[in-house]
Amino acid sequence: MKLYYFPGACSLAPHMALREAGLNVELEKVDLASKKTETGVDFTTINPKGSVPCLRLDNGEYLTECAVLLQWIADQKPSSGLAPAAGTPERYRLMETLNFIATELHKGFGPLFNPALPDAARKIALENLQGRLGYINQQLAGKQFLMGSGFTVADCYLATVLGWAGFMKIDLSPWPNLGAYLGRVMARPAVQATMKAEGLG
Ligand SMILES: N[C@@H](CCC(=O)N[C@@H](CS)C(=O)NCC(=O)O)C(=O)O
Structure with missing residues (x-):
């Protein structure tokens, strides 16, 4: 298996999930601007969408889309508890x-990464995002992790995108559950190992 990634991008979520599941993976960094991988391959020949994450499976197929990769990874190791069984109400x-x-x-943060975004559009995008952060803050009330007491792939994804708030200088203090939750996820040994492997720890 090989994960095409960019440090700290949304590909961090499946990377965390792979390490949480204890699966072996090779990493290949992608320069998202030039679309070249670190071994000099044109990434668009691998994923025509040009975006990370992209996972090369052991059968040679490529799988994309974060939410799908996360479930595929969890399903390789059902005993990890990273996702409830397929077909169940919990799934x-x-x-x-x-x-x-x-x-x-994820896509709420997207426009804020664009330096060419006009101020008025930035203000609207930020307000929309803040509304969603408020919702997630409520969802986390009284819980260790997003789906309840157990850590799942939803936490890999949420922690990855919440981590962007620091980068974007978005103050999370109005939503105290978010900061506490992020600290809990980031303290996990597999998450720490993921950050280190991407040069972020
Ligand atoms: N729909 C894709 C979107 C992935 C995505 O937005 N990836 C970003 C990094 S977080 C990216 O590769 N952007 C560069 C590009 O699309 O050119 C998913 O959910 O996995």
Whole structure:
């Protein structure tokens, strides 16, 4: 298996999940601007969408889309508890949450990374994102992890995107559950090892 990634990008989430599951993975960094991988391959020949994460499976197929990769990884190691079994009501709750993180949070942060975004558009994007952060803050009330007491792939994804708040200088203090939660996730040994492997720890 090989994970195409960029340090600290959304590919950090499947990278965390792979390490939480104890699966062996080779890493290949992608320069997202030039679309060249660190071994000099044109990344668009691997993933025509040009985006990370992309996972090369052992059968030679490539799988993309964060929320899908996370579930695929969890399903390789059901005993890890990283996702409830497919077809169960709990799995649909996880899928509901992953889809929210992907479409509302991950893509909510997206425009803010664009230095060309006009101030008025930035203000609207930030307000939208803050509303979503408020919702997640409520969801975390009284819980250790997003889906309850057990750590799942939803936490890999949420911690990855919440980590961008620091980079974007977005103050998380209005939502105290978020900071406490992020600290809990980042303290996990597999998460620490992931950060170190991406040169972030
Ligand atoms: N729909 C994809 C989006 C992935 C995505 O936005 N990746 C970003 C990094 S966080 C990226 O590679 N951006 C560079 C590009 O798309 O050119 C997913 O959910 O995995």
